[in-house]
Amino acid sequence: MGNHAIDAQRLTGRLRELGTIGRDADGRLARLAASEADRLGRDRLRSWLADAGLEVVVDRIGNVFGVWTPQGSGGRKPVLIGSHIDTVIDAGIYDGCYGVLSGLEVIQSLKEGGFTPTRPIAVAAFTNEEGVRYAPDMLGSLAFVGGLDLDAALATVGTDGSVFGEELDRIGYAGYAEPGFMAPHAYLELHIEQGPVLDREGVPIGAVQGVQGISWQKVTIEGDANHAGTTPMSMRRDAGQAAARVITFLRGRAVASNTPTVATVGCMSFEPNAINVIPARATFTVDLRDPDEDRLRDEEAALSAFLDRLTAEEEVSVTVERLARFEPVPFDQRIVTMVEDAARDRGLASRRMTSGAGHDAQMLARIAPAAMIFVPCLRGISHSPKEFTADADLVAGANVLLDVVWRLANEDR
Amino acid sequence: MGNHAIDAQRLTGRLRELGTIGRDADGRLARLAASEADRLGRDRLRSWLADAGLEVVVDRIGNVFGVWTPQGSGGRKPVLIGSHIDTVIDAGIYDGCYGVLSGLEVIQSLKEGGFTPTRPIAVAAFTNEEGVRYAPDMLGSLAFVGGLDLDAALATVGTDGSVFGEELDRIGYAGYAEPGFMAPHAYLELHIEQGPVLDREGVPIGAVQGVQGISWQKVTIEGDANHAGTTPMSMRRDAGQAAARVITFLRGRAVASNTPTVATVGCMSFEPNAINVIPARATFTVDLRDPDEDRLRDEEAALSAFLDRLTAEEEVSVTVERLARFEPVPFDQRIVTMVEDAARDRGLASRRMTSGAGHDAQMLARIAPAAMIFVPCLRGISHSPKEFTADADLVAGANVLLDVVWRLANEDR
Numbered sequence: 042m043g044n045h046a047i048d049a050q051r052l053t054g055r056l057r058e059l060g061t062i063g064r065d066a067d068g069r070l071a072r073l074a075a076s077e078a079d080r081l082g083r084d085r086l087r088s089w090l091a092d093a094g095l096e097v098v099v100d101r102i103g104n105v106f107g108v109w110t111p112q113g114s115g116g117r118k119p120v121l122i123g124s125h126i127d128t129v130i131d132a133g134i135y136d137g138c139y140g141v142l143s144g145l146e147v148i149q150s151l152k153e154g155g156f157t158p159t160r161p162i163a164v165a166a167f168t169n170e171e172g173v174r175y176a177p178d179m180l181g182s183l184a185f186v187g188g189l190d191l192d193a194a195l196a197t198v199g200t201d202g203s204v205f206g207e208e209l210d211r212i213g214y215a216g217y218a219e220p221g222f223m224a225p226h227a228y229l230e231l232h233i234e235q236g237p238v239l240d241r242e243g244v245p246i247g248a249v250q251g252v253q254g255i256s257w258q259k260v261t262i263e264g265d266a267n268h269a270g271t272t273p274m275s276m277r278r279d280a281g282q283a284a285a286r287v288i289t290f291l292r293g294r295a296v297a298s299n300t301p302t303v304a305t306v307g308c309m310s311f312e313p314n315a316i317n318v319i320p321a322r323a324t325f326t327v328d329l330r331d332p333d334e335d336r337l338r339d340e341e342a343a344l345s346a347f348l349d350r351l352t353a354e355e356e357v358s359v360t361v362e363r364l365a366r367f368e369p370v371p372f373d374q375r376i377v378t379m380v381e382d383a384a385r386d387r388g389l390a391s392r393r394m395t396s397g398a399g400h401d402a403q404m405l406a407r408i409a410p411a412a413m414i415f416v417p418c419l420r421g422i423s424h425s426p427k428e429f430t431a432d433a434d435l436v437a438g439a440n441v442l443l444d445v446v447w448r449l450a451n452e453d454r
Numbered sequence: 455m456g457n458h459a460i461d462a463q464r465l466t467g468r469l470r471e472l473g474t475i476g477r478d479a480d481g482r483l484a485r486l487a488a489s490e491a492d493r494l495g496r497d498r499l500r501s502w503l504a505d506a507g508l509e510v511v512v513d514r515i516g517n518v519f520g521v522w523t524p525q526g527s528g529g530r531k532p533v534l535i536g537s538h539i540d541t542v543i544d545a546g547i548y549d550g551c552y553g554v555l556s557g558l559e560v561i562q563s564l565k566e567g568g569f570t571p572t573r574p575i576a577v578a579a580f581t582n583e584e585g586v587r588y589a590p591d592m593l594g595s596l597a598f599v600g601g602l603d604l605d606a607a608l609a610t611v612g613t614d615g616s617v618f619g620e621e622l623d624r625i626g627y628a629g630y631a632e633p634g635f636m637a638p639h640a641y642l643e644l645h646i647e648q649g650p651v652l653d654r655e656g657v658p659i660g661a662v663q664g665v666q667g668i669s670w671q672k673v674t675i676e677g678d679a680n681h682a683g684t685t686p687m688s689m690r691r692d693a694g695q696a697a698a699r700v701i702t703f704l705r706g707r708a709v710a711s712n713t714p715t716v717a718t719v720g721c722m723s724f725e726p727n728a729i730n731v732i733p734a735r736a737t738f739t740v741d742l743r744d745p746d747e748d749r750l751r752d753e754e755a756a757l758s759a760f761l762d763r764l765t766a767e768e769e770v771s772v773t774v775e776r777l778a779r780f781e782p783v784p785f786d787q788r789i790v791t792m793v794e795d796a797a798r799d800r801g802l803a804s805r806r807m808t809s810g811a812g813h814d815a816q817m818l819a820r821i822a823p824a825a826m827i828f829v830p831c832l833r834g835i836s837h838s839p840k841e842f843t844a845d846a847d848l849v850a851g852a853n854v855l856l857d858v859v860w861r862l863a864n865e866d867r
Contacts, residue, residue: 236684271649397683
């Protein structure tokens with residue numbers, strides 16, 4: 042490879058151009074899966090893929106692939122680079138799009154540079170990663186790896202009452218290829234961190250070694266709605282007080298643990314929610330995440346034991362509903378090391394890290410050795426028009442991707 | 455007085471009868487101030503007052519008085535017994551009504567028993583004590599003691615858009631007497647506790663020595679709405695976490711203090727209130743009460759200092775809005791002792807206590823020596839159809855009122 046590098050101008054130019062597609066009258070960006078805006082974004086991507094001389098394949102769940110089959114690589118498993126171009130509502134321009142367009146850029150720059158890897162290289166844009174319009178999120182990549190019944194997935198009814206398969210057909214992206222038509226040799230995904238670690242530490246490259254496990258629970262605590270003025274502290278059954286103790290318990294534990302465990306209470310409501318009435322009911326969510334499954338189970342058990350303690354100490358009753366549970370997904374250690382090596386060879390600092398958010402890569406890891414590369418984003422802000430990554434960081438990440446893809450695409454087995 | 459006693463059947467019968475007035479199709483009781491239901495309740499009270507041979511006076515703010523001027527008492531200041539007959543929505547039958555009907559019962563039984571006190575005795579039903587339809591609560595008694603500009607009060611617009619003075623006129627209770635037309639020698643109010651203390655302790659009589667001071671504040675804490683999965687615990691500015699610390703701080707302080715201080719966080723909301731987003735904003739109310747003004751100020755200062763500490767420790771910003779502040783109202787110690795003496799003479803246990811809720815008595819205390827008598831209510835429940843006090847307790851309280859009123863009504867000065 043020597044000093045070969047991607048075309049920085051072309052990459053950042055395309056990223057900005059894609060970011061102009063799907064804006065409303067107020068300038069807010071939204072390309073929800075299988076919407077008219079998504080069609081426009083996909084059309085632009087498809088024309089870029091075709092212009093680069095790639096074969097464009099769309100599968101039945103709408104995933105779009107651009108495949109480069111260099112001379113002599115026929116019959117070998119391709120290296121797949123992927124992410125998504127659907128967005129949340131009022132989105133930034135980087136989330137997902139950066140990974141897809143970098144994949145295209147890597148292929149195009151290798152192709153134009155006259156390089157001929159021994160394996161095909163493909164770039165994929167997976168359908169409905171964000172999950173705003175249709176559930177679950179990461180639907181396209183999950184279907185691609187065989188984790189979802191295809192007909193059931195196409196029958197999914199969206200938050201707007203639309204049927205996913207019908208919408209996909211309407212926008213012209215219900216392809217013929219069966220999901221899984223391609224078995225990758227390896228999978229790479231380049232993404233903005235969507236967290237503050239790289240930005241805070243001033244490190245340009247994250248070598249992502251896995252995706253955290255996630256445990257979502259809804260807790261309801263019931264006490265008694267007595268008069269705030271006339272009920273002595275000792276005679277209260279205060280559901281709000283009990284809920285507050287859960288929050289401080291979870292935080293105290295996570296902070297003291299010196300592990301990557303994160304615990305968040307994001308939703309909270311009190312009933313009757315009156316200034317002079319002791320809360321009879323507090324309902325809140327608990328979001329626990331950990332890269333280690335045993336530790337995640339320990340956190341769940343500790344929460345459960347603490348809720349039992351509350352039942353006794355606060356004389357409240359507690360019910361818990363499980364909302365979601367995903368085990369941690371470890372990535373391929375060999376590829377993670379390649380990312381570190383590639384960064385070092387380019388003179389870039391890197392750190393190993395675990396993804397706190399979900400990504401298509403965690404689905405692809407079921408069928409191929411996979412890893413991710415993170416670049417910093419300003420103050421960790423994502424899913425917001427304030428999402429921002431400096432061009433230099435975008436280019437550095439894409440060049441590391443280039444180097445790792447090049448190595449993988451020349452592996453014999 | 456010897457063994458003279460009130461007519462238990464008449465008192466409890468009237469209480470139940472008044473409790474039938476103002477019920478909707480579902481049986482829910484509501485007599486909001488100056489409503490049609492309030493008119494019906496007032497009409498019934500007025501007919502009972504007239505039947506007992508009392509002079510009925512209505513003042514310009516709608517307070518209704520039944521005055522007994524025994525032979526030879528002319529020109530002396532009367533003993534006034536009062537409370538209210540307006541209710542909250544979906545109310546019980548005891549709150550307020552018990553005090554007014556007991557006042558009538560005391561006068562009527564003395565009158566019928568041939569007793570002739572040296573002072574007039576009057577019973578009052580004050581307008582809009584509950585404050586559900588018009589603000590502030592205790593409006594009628596506040597206006598009576600001169601604490602409110604009368605024209606401004608009559609111009610008050612209610613939660614339903616109605617104008618208080620117009621509604622009062624419509625229901626026929628806009629009287630001619632100036633509020634304050636009567637200067638009481640002393641004021642007594644008999645009320646259900648609306649708290650659990652007497653019921654829990656099995657004590658039938660509360661000798662109420664004052665009303666707690668109240669401090670209502672609204673606190674807004676602002677942090678950063680970052681991703682729950684990608685933001686390490688050490689990099690969070692979690693407004694919900696900070697709010698939880700305020701709740702546990704207040705409770706810990708109140709419990710540890712070994713004083714009657716009560717602290718309640720009744721309202722709470724998180725923003726954006728999403729399961730996977732760290733709360734950027736937590737808004738909540740703090741209700742602090744204490745019978746001692748210095749201690750109440752200490753509690754407010756401690757909260758303020760804690761909020762300052764949070765600002766530093768949690769890197770959040772905090773704003774505080776004062777919603778209401780009332781200093782504690784001490785009652786007349788001499789009358790409180792009379793209540794204890796009267797209970798003892800009737801073989802009833804009593805305890806001194808402070809009212810946690812507001813009452814008309816705290817307004818009357820501005821212009822006359824005042825005190826209150828509490829009776830137990832089941833599990834402290836009030837403002838609910840479940841509000842309940844046993845007949846024996848109702849009768850015991852009314853007899854203690856009788857004895858204290860008798861003593862006061864025969865005082866020379």
